[in-house]
Amino acid sequence: MVRTSINEDLKLPSVKPWVTPLVDELVAFRREVHANPELSFAEYKTTERILTRLRDVGLDPVALEETGAYVDIGEGPIALGLRADIDALPILEETGLDYASVVDGVAHSCGHDIHTTVMLGVAKVLKAIDDETPLGARVRVIFQPAEEKMPGGALTVIAAGVLDEVPRILALHCEPRIDAGKIGTRIGAITSASDTIKIELTGRGGHTSRPHLTEDLVFAMSQIATNVPAVLGRRIDVRSAVSVVWGQIHAGSAPNAIPATGYLAGTMRCLDGEAWEGAGDLLDEVVRQVASPYGVEVKLEHIRGVPPVINTEEETDLIEDSARAEIGSSAIVLTPQSMGGEDFAWMTSKVPGAMMRLGTRTPGGEDYDLHRGDYIPDESAIEVGVTVMAAAAVRAIAQLKMATGE
Numbered sequence: 062m063v064r065t066s067i068n069e070d071l072k073l074p075s076v077k078p079w080v081t082p083l084v085d086e087l088v089a090f091r092r093e094v095h096a097n098p099e100l101s102f103a104e105y106k107t108t109e110r111i112l113t114r115l116r117d118v119g120l121d122p123v124a125l126e127e128t129g130a131y132v133d134i135g136e137g138p139i140a141l142g143l144r145a146d147i148d149a150l151p152i153l154e155e156t157g158l159d160y161a162s163v164v165d166g167v168a169h170s171c172g173h174d175i176h177t178t179v180m181l182g183v184a185k186v187l188k189a190i191d192d193e194t195p196l197g198a199r200v201r202v203i204f205q206p207a208e209e210k211m212p213g214g215a216l217t218v219i220a221a222g223v224l225d226e227v228p229r230i231l232a233l234h235c236e237p238r239i240d241a242g243k244i245g246t247r248i249g250a251i252t253s254a255s256d257t258i259k260i261e262l263t264g265r266g267g268h269t270s271r272p273h274l275t276e277d278l279v280f281a282m283s284q285i286a287t288n289v290p291a292v293l294g295r296r297i298d299v300r301s302a303v304s305v306v307w308g309q310i311h312a313g314s315a316p317n318a319i320p321a322t323g324y325l326a327g328t329m330r331c332l333d334g335e336a337w338e339g340a341g342d343l344l345d346e347v348v349r350q351v352a353s354p355y356g357v358e359v360k361l362e363h364i365r366g367v368p369p370v371i372n373t374e375e376e377t378d379l380i381e382d383s384a385r386a387e388i389g390s391s392a393i394v395l396t397p398q399s400m401g402g403e404d405f406a407w408m409t410s411k412v413p414g415a416m417m418r419l420g421t422r423t424p425g426g427e428d429y430d431l432h433r434g435d436y437i438p439d440e441s442a443i444e445v446g447v448t449v450m451a452a453a454a455v456r457a458i459a460q461l462k463m464a465t466g467e
Contacts, residue, residue: 095158228412234403253402
């Protein structure tokens with residue numbers, strides 16, 4: 062059910078007259094970025110493309126130290142920050158599109174080319190509006206590098222002071238399970254904390270006929286693989302949705318030999334920030350307790366990733382009110398929580414914010430998932446994303462003026 066916000070009485074002009082003329086240009090830009098993907102912290106040409114397009118309309122963007130950039134539109138205090146991530150993935154593209162990646166083994170299979178294009182469009186729309194009637198405040202649009210490289214390029218943006226004047230921030234992410242023309246929202250955790258776990262075990266190997274003369278390392282590994290997730294599920298509030306899933310288990314080379322070394326690796330995910338903080342110490346304790354009866358030596362590496370993205374109510378209202386005014390209430394759906402990690406969480410842990418899901422599934426078309434080499438988002442989502450985010454920026458400025466009595 063779509064909620065009614067206290068700000069619905071704001072009478073704001075539609076941004077569509079500024080968005081529609083840009084659509085073809087933005088689609089072409091998206092295809093150019095899509096064909097030339099770059100990995101985390103190597104988005105040099107992508108950054109230059111962004112800077113060039115912003116300068117072409119008279120804006121003065123600031124390049125970050127290596128890759129990425131930000132730009133302010135308007136004059137006065139900052140009313141809102143908007144963030145796009147610009148990096149691609151080390152995935153082989155399998156779409157067969159005319160504008161498919163020309164970089165072998167690198168592809169925009171998570172939709173960051175859409176995110177980048179949407180926020181470029183927003184900057185252009187706001188500049189056109191500001192040229193006609195001054196906005197009276199600033200909107201900061203951030204093109205962030207390295208979302209796909211944990212713990213994330215958002216930390217470099219924060220360290221550079223880019224968020225220091227930003228009072229609130231929004232972002233969007235492609236969602237192939239929602240139809241193009243719609244957006245998904247929710248209050249609270251919309252993504253999960255995501256950590257990497259690596260465990261190395263060592264012990265005396267030996268013959269499988271005499272396990273009592275060895276540390277039965279494979280059996281110990283099996284107990285860790287099954288019991289650690291189970292124990293954590295009983296030691297942490299189930300509402301936190303802690304999930305440990307293994308992606309790698311390696312040991313041995315012969316069916317009749319107990320190996321001396323073994324390796325497990327996986328991820329730990331959690332929808333609650335406080336539980337995520339406490340789960341680190343508990344993980345170490347549980348792994349060692351489970352392994353202890355088998356006499357193996359344990360080396361645990363727990364690599365902290367990102368906290369969950371927590372959507373605040375006011376910022377979620379800002380998105381929904383803007384979408385309701387521009388594309389209608391029926392276009393807003395409740396999106397499920399994702400157990401995926403997203404480094405926008407570092408930004409929402411610093412300032413109030415929200416992330417919306419941008420529907421990219423062609424209605425009646427094929428279903429995809431993110432991080433798949435054959436992912437083909439419906440490009441009509443670009444216009445929807447620009448419209449909602451630009452409208453949110455205009456609304457945030459109006460709210461700031463109302464709050465300050467201007």
